[in-house]
Each structure stands twice: as structure tokens, then as C-alpha cells.
Amino acid sequence: MINDFLKKYQEELISEKIQLKEDMDLLETKIKEETKFLALLEESNESYFKEFTPRDINSKNNEKAAEIRVILEDLNNQMNIKTQQMKFYDGRLVELNALITNTAVINKPVIQEKVSSSINPDTNKDANNSLLKDNLNSIKDTILLDPYRAKIELEKIISSL
Secondary structure (H helix, E strand, O other), X not given: OHHHXXXXXXXXXXXXXXXXXXXXXXXXXXXXHHHHHHHHXXXXXXXXXXXXXXXXXXHXXXXXXXXXXXXXXXXXXXXXXXXXXXXXXXXXXXXXXXXXXHHHHHHOOOOOOOOOOOOOHHHHHHHHHHHHHHHHHHHHHHOXXXXXXXHHHHHHHHHHO
């Protein structure tokens, strides 16, 4: 039940993250377009005979360039906000993955098979090594979320050796 809820929440976060990524791509495109337009306006203002004339030649271009600078500042602020949101979603998804893995480990039945050492000692050693690896991997997933439980599991492994 909890696992289902976590997976559903994870799916919602992933869909929101995808939407946010699309918004960020659109913003990035707008920023590039506005930057190119600003560069074009500034280039047109840099005429060679500007220094020799006493009046302002392209006042409309200067006004438009100032407007575009304000727009670019706003777009960059929006991009920063969306980047922070993306970091939030990434962090939440990492936490959810750890929780889902943890609940899967908790709900997974522990099956420990004893292999007779009289049949084949190498097979017994390989089985014990793989079992030990599985147990240590599950503890590795648990250690950040529940260090006390991880300690207990480690003590069980040590006592069984």
C-alpha cells in the first residue's frame, strides 16, 4: 500500500519534472532569441560615422535594446527559479527511489538457503558470498534512511559468520 503510494507520487513528480524541463527549454530558446536580437540592435548602433555626428542616430534602437535587456533579466530570473525547482524535483526523486527500494527490501521475504558443504564446497562458498553481497547491498540502501536498523542487520550478518 505504501509502496503503491510512493510509486504514484514518483510518477507525478516525474511528469511535473518533464513539464518543467519543457518550460526550461522554451525559456532557453527565448533567451537565445532575445540575446541575438539585442546583439543585432547593438551592432546596428555601432555605425562608423557615429563619432562624427552630434546627434543620437538610432534612439529607437537604443530604447528597444533597453527593453530587451529588461526582458532578458526577467527571463534569466525565471530560468534560475526553474533551475531551483528542477533541483527540488531531483532531490525528491532520489529520496523516493531510496524509500521505494527500502520498502521493497522490507517487504521482500528473506530466503536463506543452506547448501550442503558435502556436495560441493565451491558452490557453498559462492552461495554464501552471493547471499552476503545481497544482504550488504540491502543494508547499503537502508543505512541512510534507518541507521539503527542497518546496524542491527550488520550485527546479524557478523553473528552468522
